[in-house]
Amino acid sequence: MRKDPMPTLDREPTRRLFLWRSLTMGSAAVAAGSGFANGMGNPDNQPPNVPDWSRSLGEGVAVRAYGKPSEFEKNVIRRDVEWLTASRESSVSFTPLHALDGNITPNGLLFERHHSGIAEVDPADYRLMLHGLVDKPLLFTLDDIKRMPRVNRPYFCECAANSGMEWRGAQLDGCQYTHGMVHCVMYTGVTLKTLLDEAGLKTNAKWLLLEGGDAAAMTRSLPLQKALDDVLIAYRMNGEMLYPENGYPVRAVIPGWEANMWVKWLRRIEVGDQPWHHREETSKYTDLLENGKARQFTYVMDAKSVITCPSPQAPLKHNSGFTVLSGIAWSGRGKISRVDVSLDGGRNWRSARIDGPVWDKALVRFYYEFDWDGGELLIQSRAMDETGYVQPTKNELRKIRGVNSVYHNNGIQTWHVRKTGEVENVEVS
Amino acid sequence: MSKSPKAFALFGAFLVAVLTFGVTQMIEPRLVHAQAQKAKPKPLGIGREAKPEEIAGWDIDIRPDGQGLPPGKGTVKEGEPIYVERCASCHGEFGESAGRWPILSGGNATLASHDPVKSVGSYWPYASTLIDYIRRAMPYGAAQTLTNDELYAVTAYVLYLNDVIKDEKFELNDKNFSSIKLPNQANFTEDDREKSERAFWRKEPCMKNCAPGEAKVTGRARVIDVTPETGKGPRVE
Incomplete structure (x- = not known):
């Protein structure tokens, strides 16, 4: 993954800002092709006039056999950054956090990370193998797994490389790109413990290898202790069967730990007595420090937060007055205990209002309401979790880790809100 | 890492205990481990026994101690044409990488620099990682198609590109594989965030006048201008 800021391109900034505004501010009208790009809509549809949709019949039931968002929301999609990777089969797409609210991510918008593309697994041929240091090696069908005692748990899932392009400075201008490798469903x-109990662990069992059934046969070593604690072998998200891009029919859920360990299209679990040191836990997903040494097995995602609105893709559309600032916070170490917000680049802080459920290792939604005087703002959020961990600034992180880590960048994000309401990703002193 | 597997596993258990119970309530790791394994409930009787031949077909993982190495052999010289034909278009003729595909060689003594190059020779801790990865995932788009002898040969060739193997007549096989060591192994350390970043557990962070003067913008994303523009994204039905 590229870490260096690209060289400055001599592009005329006003044109770019104009493009950005026209695409974000008036997106509804543009999407509808109505030609009213000013964001004010079509007067023919507004009082005292009666719009067409109030007179004529619309589509009947089951025409939309599987529902999807309004055509006016068609810009709310996963997006990728083409220059990041060599091919789309081994790449990432990002969740449009700026356009979402609440704690739960819609199934069609979960960020993707594939190593060899999406495996299309026929559930009739799906098998999960469990072997190694067990009393009885087992083979499960999907129906077998569905017959087992079930649990429902909401968890965030964050790629260790989320915000990884920002180590050397503000680079990507949108929280979809800076923070969009996190979702929560x-x-x-079934708990992994249930499966392990079924096979019976040998006394020298200490590590597991999880392996995917995709063409990368993605593997990670998982300490047995975590496996017995809260790991799930999941087949549904938000009630539906997993989508193919999220590991259909079965994936691992490793609460609070980096998403790379949440092996998709899970086909095999081997029990062993030591870690395997495979590619995704040596060459990748290790954190290179300034002195050339690298931290390995940095599983936990530290507490982090970001203001999703306003943000570069979600500018303020009013000139001043009552303003709701909204964001998400999460911690791999447990529950979020508090989120603070600053409007002046970290000089002064006020506690935000958390609304909605506060689950263990899940996204939390926060709001901060204030009367905007229409002036410039440098907005930040700072998450705290129940262990007393406080989200650090980016510079505090850099002081300890340097800028070559790629992974685990949970530093405080700053957005610069201009008087026009436009928002930019910036770094502050 | 130079520690014994046992010490390593203990540390793993300790780490998990810390992570699970939070920094304030550390529990003796061995105890947690024993407790978690003790309770064995009545089996559900779901699933069937996996047959040895079924396991053999899928059990492709290889560990640093050599466990999992398939029988086979291949020389650097035999690996060269395989590499040129099946690997070089992405990874470059000498492992230098084409475009944004992963680099395989070079980058010695760059890890502590501004532009670290993380190749097999400069960064990876174990040669077993390389043969395991090629076996499970390469060639890209044609995974698990190499014969075992081709696997050893092409692995030998990549190690040759990294000066880990110096003689092109060298034959790599399941017997001698574990003797191959990579130079950067000692530079991997455990996750020590709870110690080295202890200061982040500050409990009551500053709320008022937390830094002198007004905040100044020191960097801007738009100057760098690498953000994809809306409308240029993938087509959506």
Whole structure:
């Protein structure tokens, strides 16, 4: 993954800002092709006039056999950054956090990370193998797994490389790109402990290898202790079967730990007595420090937060007055205990209002309401979790880790809100 | 890492205990481990026994101690044409990488620099990682198609590109594989965030006048201008 800021391109900034505004501010009208790009809509549809949709019949039931968002929301999609990777089969796409609210991510918008593309697994041929240091090696069908005792748990899932392009400075201008490798859904599945109990662990069992059934056969070593604690073997998200891009029909859920360990299209679990040191836990997903040494097995995602609105893709559309600032916070170490917000680049802080459920290792939604005087703002959020961990500034992180880590960048994000309401990703002193 | 597997596993258990119970309530790791394994509930009787031949077909993982190495052999010289034909278009003729595909060689003594190059020779801790990865995932788009002898040969060739193997007549096989060591192994350390970043557990962070003067913008994303523009994204039905 590229870490260096690209060289400055001599592009005329006003044109770019204009493009950005026209695409974000008036997106509804543009999407509808109505030609009213000013964001004010079509007067023919507004009082005292009666719009067409109030007179004529619309589509009947089951025409939309599987529902999807309004055509006016068609810009709310996963997006990728083409220059990041060599091919789309081994790449990432990002969740449009700026356009979402609440704690739960819609199934069609979960960020993707594939290593060899999406495996299309026929559930009739799906098998999960469990072997190694067990009393009885087992083979499960999907129906077998669905017959087992079920649990429902909401968890965030964050790629260790989320915000990884920002180590050397503000680079990508949108929280979809800076923070969009996180999502949170309700998983249904069986605890991994249930499966391990079924096979019976040998006394020298200490590590597991999880392996995917995709063409990368993605593997990670998982300490047995975590496996017995809260790991799920999941087949549903938000009630539906997993989508193919999220590991259909079965994936691992490793609460609070980096998403790379949440092996998709899970085909095999081997029990062993030591870690395997495979590619994704040596060459990748290790954190290179300034002195050339690298931290390995940095599983936990530290507490982090970001203001999703306003943000570069979600500018303020009013000139001043009552303003709701909204964001998300999460911690791999447990529950979020508090989120603070600053409007002046970290000089002064006020506690935000958390609304909605506060689950263990899940996204939390926060709001900060204030009367905007229409002036410039440098907005930040700072998450705290129940262990007393406080989200650090980016510079505090850099002081300890340097700028070559790629992974685990949970530093405080700053957005610069201009008087026009436009927002930019910036770094502050 | 130079520690014994046992010490390593203990540390793993300790780490998890810390992570699970939070920094304030550390529990003796061995105890947690024993407790978690003790309770064995009545089996559900779901699933069937996996047959040895079924396991053999899928059990492709290889560990640093050599466990999992398939029988086979291949020389650097035999690996060269395989590499040129099946690997070089992405990874470059000498492992230098084409475009944004992963680099395989070079980058010695760059890890502590401004532009670290993380190649097999400069960064990876174990040669087993290389043969395991090629076996499970390469060639890209044609995974698990190499014969075992081709696997050893092409692995030998990549190690040759990294000066880990110096003689092109050298034959790599399942017997001698574990003797191959990579130079950067000692530079991997455990996750020590709870110690080295202890200061982040500050409990009551500053709320008022937390830094002198007004905040100044020191960097801007738009100057760098690498953000994809809306409308240029993938087509959506």
